[in-house]
Amino acid sequence: MPAVANDVVATISDLQGTLSAQHADGNAALLAESSAVFENDVLSTEANSYARLKFIDQSEVVLRPNSSLTIESFKYPNQQAELGSILLRLIKGSLRKITGEIGHKVPDQDQLITPVATIGIRGTHYGLLFCQDDCSEIPTVSGKPLANGLHVDVLEGAIALQNSGGELRVAAGEFAFVADPEHEPAQVSSQQGIQITIPPHIIPDSGHGNRPDPNHHNGQCTIP
Template identity: 30%
Template sequence: MHRTFMAALLASSALVFVPTAGALADPIGRVTMVSVWAYGTPPNQATRDLFEPEAVNSDEVVRTVTRGALHLSFLDDSVLRLGSASTVTLDEFVYDPSTSSGEMAINLSKGTFRFISGNMAKSGILFRTPSATIGVRGTDFAALVGEDGTTRITVYSGEVIVTPLAGGAPVSVAAGQDLTVSLNGETGELGNGFETVDPGLGEDEGFDGSGGGPGGGGGGGEGG
């Protein structure tokens, strides 16, 4: 009887402490706001609804629906905001808070985005779109990525270095300027900057009550 009880107890303990198959890796940040609906697809996992303050992970694909928005805060206190019908892949995030060193790589596939840098050394941060790479230099910038892969970038503070993927010299875009890069590598003249019209990129954009549950987001089926 005693041995039977102990065996059952050990089996129960194993069920409690053994990690669930396919469990998420160490989080790299968290959701701070969802408007309408947003979804995340971690590596080797099913797509899930995203809610505040759910964690996100490296290699996770996150996206919003039409008229939706999603705000993420990473471990170095940098911020990424997605506007309507937008998709990104959080390719890589490694950060050492004791030295502020690390690497961040994010793929902006389509939609509207705003990034505000945090404590990570800016030399380790790189964004990629279908038409360009974007290196940051202490930066608050927005990017609009069209269905045809064209990328338009505007800088609110700091500086970004934009390099066309199809070839061509890097272009420095400073605060108050904007630049357009096409899929074939053509770059327009530096403009005088622009304000994005997508309300989901604003700091105070919040859950509008049209779907999901407490904290905003999720539910209602996929769309975009």
């Protein structure tokens, strides 16, 4: 059976700080480690808070502080990845995501929507930071505030950024920026790229059982 409103689609495997969920029935709850996550939940972290979600297809998401994510749709009938689909929506803030069984078997069915672009995956580990006049405290190489829009880094595999302005493939080690829904996604240099980091104890597992370090960088600006 596909996941329905009362089916558990993920659990909170690590939590530092405060995480809340707005459920589809309108009820809200504070979550803890091992709490269940359901389809249509809206998850929100507070300041200085990190939450790691482990989905039932082994995909993972780490939410960073002051972030909100909606589990728009999650289908995993009889744990058959080839029949599954995932649709997540980043409302605000930043995250890191690692592909699970569904994304490896049917990559076109694993998508993440942001306010400025949709991310399609190709078996990967990537980070997103969406700025909307709320990134002024983040340090940059230039000393200037981060531009409003979506900042992207890819650690493994590749993603496709798509909006009404066009499409851009971003491979491992590359960075990109999307200003708004109408402007084509643009690749940026490693010197200008923004890498979204997370605490070492919340680094998500890779699909191969090890933990690649998203905090490793080669001169680009990192978001602590």
